[in-house]
Amino acid sequence: MSNVKTAQNRNAGSVVSKDFNTVDFPLKQNLSPHGRVTAVSMMKDEGPFVLEWIAHHLAIGFTDLVVFTNDCSDGTDDMLFRLEQLGLAHHRRNVIAEGIRPQPSALKHAQADPLVQASDWLLVFDADEFLCIRHGDGSLDGMISSAKEVGANGIVITWRTYGSSGVHHWSRAPVTEQYQHAAPTTWNKGWGVKTLFAFDPDYWKLGIHRPKIKNKHLKTGFPETVKWLNGSGQPMEEYFKFRGWRSIVRTVGYDWTQMNHYAVKSIDSYAIRKFRGNVNLKKDKYNSDYWALQDRNEVHDDSTLRYSARRDEIIEILLSDQVLRNLHFHAVERAEARLAEFKGTDAYAELVAGLQEAAKVPISEVVAKPPKPRDPAKIAALMSEVEKQATDEAKQERRRKMQSDWTRASDLYVGDPVHAQDAPPAEMFENKTLSIPADPRIFSPSALQQITDGKFERNLARRVLKRLNPGETYLDVGAGVGFLAGVIAKERPAVTVVAHEACPELAAMALSLWRLNGLTQGPQLSLTSAPLVQPKDGSDCASGLGDLLAQTCCDILAVNDPGLTAQMLASAVQAMANTPPKAIVLGVRALKGQMDETQVISLLAGCGYDPLTDNPLTSALLLVRNPPASPSG
Template sequence: MTNQPQTDPSEPPKAVLVSAMRNEAAFLLEWVAYHRVIGFSRIVVCANPSSDGTDALLAALDAAGAITYLPTEPGPDQSPLEAANAAFEATVGYEDGCWYGWLDADEFMNIHSGSGRVADLPFFCTSDQVTGFAGIGQERPALAPGHGLTHRDFLGGNGRPLLAGDERTEAWLAGKPLGHSNLAAKGEAGAALAQINHCAVRTPEHYRLKQARGRGYVKAGSSGRVRYDERYFSRFDQNEVEDHTILRWEAEVTSEISGLMQVPSVARAQGEANRLIAAELAGLYPEAARKVAPTVAAPPLDAPPVAKDEAGLRIAYLLSALAPSRQFTILDIGANPVNPPRYRRLLEAGGCHVVGFEPQEAAFQALQTDAGPNESYINAAVGKPGKGFLHLYPFSGLVSLFPLSLPSLQFLGRYRRKHRMPPTVEVDLRGIDDIVEITRIDMLKLDVQGAELDILTSGRRKLADAIIVIPELRYYRLYQNEPLMGEVDSELRRQGFVLHKFLPQTRVHLKNSQTARLNTQFVSTQLVDGDAVYIRDMEDITRWSDDQLRFLALAAATVFNSHDLALRCMDHLVARGVLPAECPADYLAHLPAKLLRPVAAVAEIPPALPL
């Protein structure tokens, strides 16, 4: 677990992660394990004295070679962060050829480019592109009102007057320091390459611990506004949008945590930290001790560590209980790995075989590089048979056989100059029914930016035995002449599918005169697009084979979280004598507790009607 110096100049630069901590033992192992997995070559943690065992845990991790631990003690005129920065510069310092990032213990770097590792960040090549990471940014003078200018116009050098008397303008002209803002300009903000997942509040119980700990920017004894109040919790307790992208690392991070917990000193320190945290929570308010379980339980030193993985256990149970006669086959058209697919966990467990089509060469190569034994990828475009032109927009997730509708983008506030005239490449389009590599389809997933209808009509014969289709539906047109939801829905119904559920949908804020005063996270109402799940009509269940019911149960439980549908399929299999009668009830043991009623309340519920 030691870090070796970089000796090969052809290797990518080392990336060093720095943090300042106090009382972070509850989630420290997860934070360290995750950032080691994604490729940080060194992790340096500065910490002032803690009350929850963080110091001992950091010391154990340092002794194991997982991190570098720098104990700090803020002086009378220092904040904890100032003391941490001084300790880092004095003890470790900066090395030529390295990149440095500073994250808090509740922040996780979530990289989308390449394979998702630090070395895949293209903006590590030039520091002036790293906003807020390398400490280099653009300072923009304030512009005089009334001229209709924007900062983008100023950067273009149009020579219009600046705002006279503005402190920042005068400082800039005089060459004086300008100070800094933690807000990026709208044109510079984005998460296409990477984002920081900021777990600002975690749970109400752990937020109470955060309140008790205090702020790292504030000097001891300082008076000032209370930052961590109820308003802060309400503001940052955001649950409106699901983002599963970071879960691609779940298995590797769990394995890394298990490896660290095999070090006896780490296991002992984590166990003591869990005890201290539970005691502190119980002191804050007694009910917390019942609500919050320790994050990582220390196993006996002679026993292998066990990490509970509800989703993994559920998949393993279903594969064993359902015992399909063959593999579940998924056809993924538009397999570009911008985000991990919804079937990822099932694929990793060996529960399905994926045949993917991706016309973009770079995306296809990324798929090929990471492909496992149950994945087959083809570099081809699917659609209405014939010739077509692929519009190569800078963001690969926008690449389409259809050109973007610029009036639509302007209305939605998404227009950019780069959307005007992208390069195009001619491609041969193949219909599903004509592709010999496609021999069976149980589930079809479509992410093709407007070509959904053409693909569905090109595969009516081979889709006749499919039981699930997950298309991306468009509600507000983004591309010229693309079919919208109504047309795609009608075609699927003609083929015998019914709409089962909507998955998370994309909505945008419609800009207006009062936009600056609105919290657009809550006032974004224009529906644009989103995935939906269609299933084969189940009203005549006699038409369904046993394996089709098995596969629908498997996908409902593991791909799109429809546990009632999974149980309905199991009930049908029990009625056919294919599954033991206790199987549906046994499945409940693998569901999160929040999905179940208390046992005492179940007796009051009328029995379900027979199937």
């Protein structure tokens, strides 16, 4: 049994319309070693953007672009029909039955479409979505090859929400070049997904976010053959074979690929869309609340520009066809004429004022209304026996790994933190004795979950507090947002706390966090950002760390600086032979940075330190110094 067909289907004349490739044209249909790699989409009055969308996805490597249209008034359908004649896309009329929304109708037609059924790999996505691949050379072929190499037959691609980038007025410039600011990758409200997968219509029913296994195959061996990866090329969890349309903390990933979602574009472009309608006929969808949700511009991301040169080459060739050229510019000029009609009206002015106000809503205050509240009892009742078994086994495996493999703990912070001190405060949550802002621009998804649950670094704080006595010193190197240092300063006022953080954004956040919790710098609590790793004799050394150890004579040393190596740490500790710390804590940031776990344990063993094996920490290593042996005789 196989759910992948052979590439022989690609030349089967029965799967394409009689109009396909009937006009000789210099640009030819892509070929792929993986057979037909098909995009399925829906459009209505997308005329100004059709050529960019087509060119972008031809540049990525799709062999077939199948687009369903309904009720077009700007020539979108005519453009797609001409592209079909040129042999570069496939146009389908979305004949909508009464009472059915356009998008589900298109998917129903796609399910029965001969070309779609002949596809080997398939991805369903919208006209305002542009696939972006970071993996390898940015091609679909390369990414699919890598997925196949690890036995996978699907990739779950998470949205990246792109905002207006502050653009107000209409422009003919490409979408992917006008809008280069997006929500942080950690923003879970933007974690909807689209799924690229090996397709067989006998086993799969198409969906807008992901396909579903047909009921007749649920209790067969077919679910065991489904091996999907997330957007970072890591295995997806078992539950996603059966349900779900969003990534979660444990499954989100952007290292390989993301789906750029340009839901709003400029204010003028948004105005045109608002007065046009939408594919799902949602009443007043394009209001200020929707703008606040989708107009996210916190992080600059221009990764999709890797396709610009090839896209422009393709567009130039497409415009060499006079029929297509006339249709394209007619659609552009029509949109501009419509915009001119209402741009000076009170309705337009009211819309602009509302959007500008909505743009001021900070990301931490955006509300996204789910379609339906989650009902665990109802979900359990709908689960098939095979799904229950797979989900239960996955939960047991996760628990086992959490208990035995601490290195799977996620990073605490995003890779490119924003200057949080210049932004409105996020919602605060009580953790231990400090309140922490749940700011997605600073904290990773897993850390945000811990913060909202009141569990951020909780166990580590408890263990360190138990080992500190009055009059001792705690040195926190790589203190991050200063949480541990702040907790210790607050709960152990007789302990001297010295924090060090080299990242300016995190150091600023630490000072802000302390202020929010009534802590001030002074003799008992201080923060330094002096460089620890300095060049010396042509090699890197950690003279700054040695200086800190000598100055503080700390009793407990916490190391979370991702730039420190095992050798740097061991050398600094060896230099403190007369006053070494009684315990050393190695955190996730350090051990996921430059510090090798095996090497640092070995080197610190030479300094008299052994890892704590009795009830070890799950998110850090705690090494305790053995007392020196008594002199014999």
